[in-house]
Amino acid sequence: xxxxxxxTTGLVGGTLRRWLEARGHEVRALDRVVxxxxxxxxxxxxxxxxxxxxxxxxxxxxxxxxxxxxxxxERVNVAGSLAxxxxxxxxxxxxxxxxxxxxxxxxxxxxxxxxxxxxxxxxRAAGGLVVRPGLVWGADGRGMFAGLAxxxxxxxxxxxxxxxxxxxxVHVEDLAALLAHAIERAPAGGPPITAAHPEPLTFRxxxxxxxxxxxxxxxxVPVPGALVLAGLRAAEVLGAGLAFRSDSLLGLLHANPAPxxxxxxxxxxxxxxxxxxxxx
Numbered sequence: 001x002x003x004x005x006x007x008t009t010g011l012v013g014g015t016l017r018r019w020l021e022a023r024g025h026e027v028r029a030l031d032r033v034v035x036x037x038x039x040x041x042x043x044x045x046x047x048x049x050x051x052x053x054x055x056x057x058x059x060x061x062x063x064x065x066x067x068x069x070x071x072x073x074e075r076v077n078v079a080g081s082l083a084x085x086x087x088x089x090x091x092x093x094x095x096x097x098x099x100x101x102x103x104x105x106x107x108x109x110x111x112x113x114x115x116x117x118x119x120x121x122x123x124r125a126a127g128g129l130v131v132r133p134g135l136v137w138g139a140d141g142r143g144m145f146a147g148l149a150x151x152x153x154x155x156x157x158x159x160x161x162x163x164x165x166x167x168x169x170v171h172v173e174d175l176a177a178l179l180a181h182a183i184e185r186a187p188a189g190g191p192p193i194t195a196a197h198p199e200p201l202t203f204r205x206x207x208x209x210x211x212x213x214x215x216x217x218x219x220x221v222p223v224p225g226a227l228v229l230a231g232l233r234a235a236e237v238l239g240a241g242l243a244f245r246s247d248s249l250l251g252l253l254h255a256n257p258a259p260x261x262x263x264x265x266x267x268x269x270x271x272x273x274x275x276x277x278x279x280x
Contacts, residue, residue: 004028004051004052004055005058006060006061006084007060009032012133015173016176019177028051043064044075052087053091056093056095057097060081060099074115095188096126096127098128098131099131101133102134102168102194102196103251104120107256108254109251124189124192125189127189129183131192132194134194136171138172145169148206148207152216152218155219157218157221158220158223159207160203160249160253161224163202163220164202165252167206174272178195182267191262193264194261196271198261209274228249229253232244
């Protein structure tokens with residue numbers, strides 16, 4: 001089977017590419033920098049006509065983290081994703097999957113989640129598939145989870161609003177398997193598939209487990225989430241490079257407390273429970 005995957009230089013797209021190639025599938029990487037056998041793809045820019053020729057399945061993992069203002073998120077990530085899926089329909093790609101986020105729900109407030117949610121409806125209406133990964137773990141150094149792992153090494157850890165926020169986690173290898181199974185088995189245009197272990201951990205519990213990986217017993221300092229959010233936004237305006245983005249905190253503070261795991265169960269898959277920082 002020939003797949004086209006956007007964002008193969010990222011954590012999810014790269015893991016999915018390796019997972020598929022290890023099982024004999026052909027992968028055409030659609031990235032900003034073109035590699036061997038791939039094609040150039042940049043969100044917000046037209047894609048070459050032949051980039052999707054002969055492809056059996058498209059998996060859209062790419063996301064541009066640079067836009068900060070909502071208007072730019074809409075222009076780059078929302079409109080760019082919709083244009084890609086229109087091109088895939090024109091090219092006759094039979095199976096199309098959008099990698100969304102568990103933060104994409106009606107009560108979400110993060111720009112990341114709102115942007116993904118704006119794409120979901122159009123993808124499903126055109127017969128595409130939507131997968132909403134939880135917090136991805138199992139690979140060091142990337143993504144929001146890596147930011148949490150760095151925070152957990154601090155001698156004093158901030159605890160936002162009591163640390164009761166629910167986190168649903170998914171190992172990156174389990175996510176790759178679920179994406180491949182969804183392409184093969186999920187009904188076209190079906191409900192979003194939440195990809196995560198169905199039993200949540202609180203934000204505090206995750207920090208405690210991450211700290212324990214380094215032999216630490218964390219000392220927590222309670223802080224108001226709104227105050228930290230304001231501080232992160234101010235630091236971002238000043239150009240500070242932060243391990244944890246303000247938009248990620250916004251998604252954490254307004255997380256979906258009860259995602260629907262029925263579509264995931266219908267695929268016969270149940271991601272492993274969280275085991276620690278590296279998943280070893």
